[in-house]
Amino acid sequence: MPLINTSVPNLIQGVSQQPDTLKYDGQCKEQINAYSSVADGLKKRPNANLVKYDATEIGENAFVHTINRSESEKYLMVITPSTLTMHNLTGSGTMRYNSGSTTPLNLDAYPYLKTTNPRENLKALTVGDNTWITNKTINTQMNLADEEVSDDLNLNEALVFVKQAGYKKEYKIQAGGKSATVTTRKDETELGATEVDSAKIAEALVAADDLASIGTLAIEGSTIFI
Numbered sequence: 383m384p385l386i387n388t389s390v391p392n393l394i395q396g397v398s399q400q401p402d403t404l405k406y407d408g409q410c411k412e413q414i415n416a417y418s419s420v421a422d423g424l425k426k427r428p429n430a431n432l433v434k435y436d437a438t439e440i441g442e443n444a445f446v447h448t449i450n451r452s453e454s455e456k457y458l459m460v461i462t463p464s465t466l467t468m469h470n471l472t473g474s475g476t477m478r479y480n481s482g483s484t485t486p487l488n489l490d491a492y493p494y495l496k497t498t499n500p501r502e503n504l505k506a507l508t509v510g511d512n513t514w515i516t517n518k519t520i521n522t523q524m525n526l527a528d529e530e531v532s533d534d535l536n537l538n539e540a541l542v543f544v545k546q547a548g549y550k551k552e553y554k555i556q557a558g559g560k561s562a563t564v565t566t567r568k569d570e571t572e573l574g575a576t577e578v579d580s581a582k583i584a585e586a587l588v589a590a591d592d593l594a595s596i597g598t599l600a601i602e603g604s605t606i607f608i
Contacts, residue, residue, distance in 0.1 A: 394418040
């Protein structure tokens with residue numbers, strides 16, 4: 383069998399179990415302790431790095447989330463079916479919770495986070511100094527209990543935003559059994575019709591007699607408060 387000379391551009395296309403005749407040039411039959419990277423090529427698999435030892439039992443159903451604020455400030459949040467615990471990954475400082483307490487949070491006081499399987503049911507997102515936690519098993523809703531509703535709340539309110547203006551387009555609002563319709567001009571030569579401007583369209587809708595009869599209307603730019 384004659385020798386074959388060829389060139390392989392890279393070895394980053396991973397493992398393939400197909401016959402050699404069907405493999406891509408950058409694929410291999412077996413890859414042990416190697417890591418394929420588009421940026422760095424084929425390199426040795428990175429080693430594990432022991433950041434900190436903690437004898438605390440986490441549990442197989444625990445939800446774990448890393449909060450990486452900087453090179454000198456990193457935390458590990460662990461939520462079990464009963465507690466929320468924070469671990470300092472870069473130092474030995476004591477973690478403090480509500481009101482300076484060093485005791486992990488008992489989730490009996492935070493029923494939204496309490497679930498039998500935190501790993502599957504919880505999600506977390508950290509942006510800057512804030513971390514949001516979502517429980518996928520609970521439908522979010524406002525608390526409409528009388529004692530929780532602000533006196534300033536009016537359930538019969540609405541905001542209408544005119545997002546975009548276009549030529550010869552009809553804009554219509556229906557609210558409280560009333561309606562208002564505005565049609566923009568077909569081109570710049572048509573006089574008297576509503577200008578192609580979102581703020582002007584909002585003004586024209588508010589000025590409509592039928593819509594104005596439902597109550598107080600306010601306008602700010604292209605946003606209408608009803």
